[in-house]
Amino acid sequence: MHILLSVLDIVGTFVFAISGAMAGVYKRLDMFGIAVLAFATGTVGGIFRDLLIGAAPPLAISDPRYVATTIVASILVFYGHRFFERIERPVAIFDAAGLSMFAVTGSVRALDFGVPPVMAVLLGMLTGIGGGMVRDILLARVPAVLQQVEIYAVAALAGAGLAVLGVELSWPFVPTALAAAGLCFFIRFMALRRGWRLPGPRLDK
């Protein structure tokens, strides 16, 4: 169980770090700026979660594998950004996978620290969306997740909700975690394909 969570967490970090580093390339930052965006995007969701549940120091600080993962992602993007550009579509898929992993690992970890279930669901979502929000704040723009064209955060909410439900009802852990990640991934994937979106408030001119 802990091994599964660790693997999901590191893979999610890697995928998000790639997306952060690419944003840095587009903004024409130098090596250092790219690495900071990779680290922030890959780990800040989890860092927020850990600060909020009282798990100090956060995993991404006490365990150097997180920073190592984001450095590897930065180097790959620094030298290979043209490759990642060509596979933009697959990158959106990877991003959906990262979101799914973080929604599960984040909500389970919050439950572990005794947070009420409903808040654990929200913290799972925050783990998934926090990194991208900080990436956008660092680039001085409104976080994409607040202006989502297709459903994004709600997919994380669904995945985190299923994970918390399963843990609370003592379902077997591994299938529950995989189903929860799968649910989040499915919703996000369909939202991308079909253009699913949330309603906005009715505004007349």
Next chain:
Amino acid sequence: MHILLSVLDIVGTFVFAISGAMAGVYKRLDMFGIAVLAFATGTVGGIFRDLLIGAAPPLAISDPRYVATTIVASILVFYGHRFFERIERPVAIFDAAGLSMFAVTGSVRALDFGVPPVMAVLLGMLTGIGGGMVRDILLARVPAVLQQVEIYAVAALAGAGLAVLGVELSWPFVPTALAAAGLCFFIRFMALRRGWRLPGPRLDK
């Protein structure tokens, strides 16, 4: 005493969440974006305070009533934003009330956690202004409180100062808290009516 603080804190959260949700409507965000702004504006001041005084997890995470309050505010604004628009003037009054409540609850809670009095006053002010600052950062604009037209943060400072003074001198709690909130409210209200403002540095062309 704890009941009074809880009530003030929840009412303050509600009022600020309304203002955050309205900012989301004006920015034409969808349902989710509106709810995030409501939550951030209503609770992040208190979350910052709790992280800084070492009270992890913060109240707004361990107690689901906070998130429930901000969700109710989001729904009201989502369907009734035209109503809140018409009562803009009253909203400024509600906001002053929220500021007053947070200045008191924030500074008293900081004292409870053993923070030196002068810092408790500042943390009371931060509780009052932090949510609005994060709302503005999420919308990629300079926090309004830094460019205040009329006195805002200083009112919170005065209210928090009186609350801390009263607690340090062991004045009876309920009247002190109400007087402190009243002082903050009065200063902010008069600032709005009379256009009171702070001096800026002298700049010649």
Next chain:
Amino acid sequence: MHILLSVLDIVGTFVFAISGAMAGVYKRLDMFGIAVLAFATGTVGGIFRDLLIGAAPPLAISDPRYVATTIVASILVFYGHRFFERIERPVAIFDAAGLSMFAVTGSVRALDFGVPPVMAVLLGMLTGIGGGMVRDILLARVPAVLQQVEIYAVAALAGAGLAVLGVELSWPFVPTALAAAGLCFFIRFMALRRGWRLPGPRLDK
């Protein structure tokens, strides 16, 4: 040893607070906005570090000398901003000194709290650059350190690295700390003089 670290930390806070307050003057903020920027620039790097290593409440909250230092800096800038404008060149030198001090105090404090050495180096750097990043976020612009013209963060990294190396190998503390701060200062100073910069990714039209 503790006295040396305290002195470096307070002097670094003062120097950074001056730079934050000046940014507030240029943005034509009022007294309060200037003081907030001074406090944020001078202390938030250390506050981030303390939250991340689990040292709550952070030094800048538990010890009122930090806020007092930033208030003094704000007042000096409020009345004497023309003077600081004329000495812009020296201010860049002071800023390099602040960066050097924070890189050393930050990384040593992180080690003290049991953070792995490689993360302590990064936290030393964060202590140095965090305040300026938040200053820029509050002003709704991309943090200067991410778009560095001349080498900045890397100088902090080198200084923090030497400090951590020295502590790990039990070198005598005072000369090590001074050499580490000196190394950071030297790199930053030469970068300013010679225009040293980091490479960006290769982008063809």
